[in-house]
Every structure is written in C-alpha cells, then in structure tokens.
Amino acid sequence: MHIGVQELIVILLIAAVVFGGGKLAGVGKALGKSVREFREEVKGEESDALKEK
Numbered sequence: 001m002h003i004g005v006q007e008l009i010v011i012l013l014i015a016a017v018v019f020g021g022g023k024l025a026g027v028g029k030a031l032g033k034s035v036r037e038f039r040e041e042v043k044g045e046e047s048d049a050l051k052e053k
Contacts, residue, residue, distance in 0.1 A: 015027075
C-alpha cells in the first residue's frame with residue numbers, strides 16, 4: 001500500500017490543525033533527526049557485518 005500525494009496533503013493538514021504551525025516545525029525537525037540517526041545506525045551495522053566476513 002502506497003501513500004499518494006493527496007493522502008499526504010490531508011495528513012499534513014490534519015497535523016497542522018492538531019499541533020499548530022510552531023510545534024509542527026519542531027516535530028518535523030525531531031522526526032528528521034531520528035530518521036537520520038536510524039539510517040546511520042543501519043549503515044554502521046551493515047558495514048560491521050561486511051567486515052566480519
């Protein structure tokens with residue numbers, strides 16, 4: 001199941017109403033940081049697994 005552009009817009013509008021503009025920016029920043037850290041950890045584990053072989 002894929003989320004289309006229309007569904008994404010609706011979700012963002014609902015989030016803007018619930019959290020407000022200022023808090024939404026903070027939530028986006030925290031989410032971006034979390035995703036970045038997750039990707040770094042996954043990449044680190046993959047490189048560690050390749051080194052062990």
